[in-house]
Amino acid sequence: MSPMPITDPFEDFGDVAELARGLDDADPAVRRVAVLALAETADPDAVPPLARAAADPDPDVRRQAALSLGGFDGPETAAALAGALTDPDRSVATAAAESLTELKDARAGDPLLPLAGHGDAFVRAAALRALRGLRLPAALGPAVAALGDPEPAVRAQGVGVIAYLKREEALPSLIAATRDADAEVRRAAVGGLAFARHGSAVEAIAAALHDAEWSVRETAAEALGRAGTAEGAEASGEVLIAALGDATWQVRQKALRSLGRLKLHRAVPTVLAALSEEMASLRKEAAAALGEIADPAAQAGLEGVANDPDPDVRKTARWALARLAA
CATH class of the missing domain: 1.25.10.10 (Leucine-rich Repeat Variant)
Structure with a gap:
């Protein structure tokens, strides 16, 4: 069998210089197609013509150029997108804003x-x-x-x-x-x-955790499980246990997860009570937390939900019981 031929990964998409000539066409539709074709090459040499297209007289061409530049990186890309970010047409500026989030080259910071x-x-x-x-x-x-x-x-x-x-x-x-x-x-x-x-x-x-907005409380309940340390687990656990009485289920869910991360044994009685929550996702989270804490005092409660109607709760409870037995 003859060896596979070595091909240029860009050859199927045409020559960049040839494609760039389409940007000089009088018809904006042709210029927009040229932008799309240049982007498809994925060739870094396409960045300068795409940057030029980002200043095209037609807003649709500029918008497409801003979107297409999101597939490239580097200071030249960043400079073109920074310019497009101040475009008077908001759709162009919005496209540039989205493409800017794709940049990874630290040199992109200079124009930003x-x-x-x-x-x-x-x-x-x-x-x-x-x-x-x-x-x-x-x-x-x-x-x-x-x-x-x-x-x-x-x-x-x-x-x-x-x-x-x-x-x-x-x-x-x-x-x-x-x-x-x-x-x-x-x-x-x-x-x-x-x-x-x-x-x-x-x-x-x-x-x-006392914020009036539930989304802030939810984020706080999750963050405490990440920011808590062995030294501060008791203090964090105190407010997380209280958060299990929050009126919003999302807050209770994140509080259960964080109590599991902190492995706070004192929280076991309150977490056990959450095994009776109406929502299956909360019962599952409570079982997972008890498995993380791995306190023998949780065994009877976990056995009680090992045959829960919800399959995810059953699976998690059985995993937690295995943790207790380990």
Whole structure:
């Protein structure tokens, strides 16, 4: 058998220079097709013509170019998308904002950092959202400054940058954001504190279990299981046990999960009571938590749901019983 021929992975899609000539056509529909063809090559040499198309007179061509640039990376891609982010046509700017989140090259931060202080709140929020994934230390200053922005969407993205950087010196800023007037900002800040094995962070998360917005309480219940330490498990467990009486089932579910992570034996009686929850997902979560804690005192309760009507509950209860027997 003859060997397989070696082929150029780009040859089936045409020559980039030839395809780029379609961008000079008078018909915007032809230019848009040229953009699509250039994107299909996946050839880095397609970035300069796609960047040129991002400034095309026709908004549909610009939008397609912004979307297509999301398949590439690097500083030239970032510069083109940063320019498209300020496009007067919002559909183009929105496409650029989505493509910017795909960037992984740290050099993409150079054109984005100045946009964190742009006059348009949409641009500020989109720039911060893109910077979050790049994890640039230089983004910390603009992100902290964004916490004072009048727009909640910008503040929430600033919190996201700070949380991704996981810098201890930013803890006070994140803790302050847990008291923001906007629920989404508070929720993002509470979730962002989960990385910190620090008493003040755990206290702020615990306080959020009393937030008026259930989504913030849900995030706090989950974050406590991640931020809790062996030393702080008792304090975290106290508020998590209380959270099992929350009126919202999502909060109770995350509290059960966190109690399992913390392996808090003192929580066993309250978690056992959750085996009687009406929702099968909560009974399953309670059984899983009891399996993680692995306290012999849970055996009778787990045996009681080993034949639960719900198959997931039965499976989890039997897994938990096996953990107790190990």
